[in-house]
Amino acid sequence: xxxxxxxxxxxxxxxxxxxxxxxxxxxxxxxxxxxxxxxxxxxxxxxxxxxxxxxxxxxxxxxxxxxxxxxxxxxxxxxxxxxxxxxxxxxxxxxxxxxxxxxxxxxxxxxxxxxxxxxxxxxxxxxxxxxxxxxxxxxxxxxxxxxxxxxxxxxxxxxxxxxxxxxxxxxxxxxxxxxxxxxxxxxxxxxxxxxxxxxxxxxxxxxxxxxxxxxxxxxxxxxxxxxxxxxxxxxxxxxxxxxxxxxxxxxxxxxxxxxxxxxxxxxxxxxxxxxxxxxxxxxxxxxxxxxxxxxxxxxxxxxxxxxxxxxxxxxxxxxxxxxxxxxxxxxxxxxxxx
Numbered sequence: 001x002x003x004x005x006x007x008x009x010x011x012x013x014x015x016x017x018x019x020x021x022x023x024x025x026x027x028x029x030x031x032x033x034x035x036x037x038x039x040x041x042x043x044x045x046x047x048x049x050x051x052x053x054x055x056x057x058x059x060x061x062x063x064x065x066x067x068x069x070x071x072x073x074x075x076x077x078x079x080x081x082x083x084x085x086x087x088x089x090x091x092x093x094x095x096x097x098x099x100x101x102x103x104x105x106x107x108x109x110x111x112x113x114x115x116x117x118x119x120x121x122x123x124x125x126x127x128x129x130x131x132x133x134x135x136x137x138x139x140x141x142x143x144x145x146x147x148x149x150x151x152x153x154x155x156x157x158x159x160x161x162x163x164x165x166x167x168x169x170x171x172x173x174x175x176x177x178x179x180x181x182x183x184x185x186x187x188x189x190x191x192x193x194x195x196x197x198x199x200x201x202x203x204x205x206x207x208x209x210x211x212x213x214x215x216x217x218x219x220x221x222x223x224x225x226x227x228x229x230x231x232x233x234x235x236x237x238x239x240x241x242x243x244x245x246x247x248x249x250x251x252x253x254x255x256x257x258x259x260x261x262x263x264x265x266x267x268x269x270x271x272x273x274x275x276x277x278x279x280x281x282x283x284x285x286x287x288x289x290x291x292x293x294x295x296x297x298x299x300x301x302x303x304x305x306x307x308x309x310x311x312x313x314x315x316x317x318x319x320x321x322x323x324x325x326x327x328x329x330x331x332x333x334x335x336x337x338x
Contacts, residue, residue, distance in 0.1 A: 115157050127179050
């Protein structure tokens with residue numbers, strides 16, 4: 001009898017420990033959330049199985065038992081939810097009882113293009129591939145009068161929104177996401193942070209944002225921004241070719257791959273190796289730091305610059321000095337020429 005009692009007590013303790021563990025978070029330190037869709041009419045068993053397959057719970061049985069013991073069986077709602085492994089079964093049940101979709105966090109870094117934004121939204125399962133690019137070209141944004149009116153030569157990959165979508169962190173609904181509304185929020189942020197704050201200092205907004213996007217893509221540190229901005233402005237105003245490969249990369253859609261001889265000969269006004277002046281439009285979103293640097297460039301004796309293989313920048317006053325820098329730091333010929 002005593003032995004049986006010990007077995008019963010031991011079994012009870014083990015069962016309790018198993019149950020407590022089964023209700024605990026899979027990974028308390030997890031930070032990545034998953035979008036989970038609970039269909040209307042889903043049973044508790046189906047939801048438990050789905051959460052197990054998503055890696056969000058340890059045991060469908062323990063999940064169902066918890067609901068039964070708490071009198072919550074049948075209380076879970078349909079909807080789109082953001083769930084993660086740091087949530088316990090109790091946390092998950094609380095969220096699933098609301099029937100309301102949570103917000104998702106969308107972070108758009110400086111230097112992102114419309115195509116980059118499209119990719120982020122696709123990865124978050126908010127849109128289908130190409131929806132954001134399509135909207136940038138086809139959706140109606142006429143109320144945003146600061147956008148360029150002449151779109152004939154703008155690259156289709158970004159349309160007239162390229163460069164005007166303010167980089168920031170946004171909270172969006174996981175359910176019923178509309179890319180046009182998301183772009184309008186980004187345009188509103190651009191208007192508030194750029195047009196309203198600095199509009200009086202900018203003569204030609206489109207020219208300015210296009211120039212700023214080049215500064216954004218050509219610099220790697222905050223210290224470089226005003227110096228490089230000063231060099232690019234000086235070359236532009238002197239009628240020199242800018243020779244900026246970032247614009248070539250943009251139009252041939254090669255953000256990191258090696259640029260070929262054919263790429264450098266592409267017949268596009270975005271090819272600043274071939275055509276003088278600025279490209280028809282911005283080549284990326286821009287940061288406030290690049291805006292300020294472009295607005296208040298630093299004067300210097302330099303006309304050329306390059307980054308070596310470690311990312312360090314080297315300035316030069318003459319093409320001869322620039323070629324020497326390229327030879328020693330990159331092992332190549334001239335990039336920026338008059």
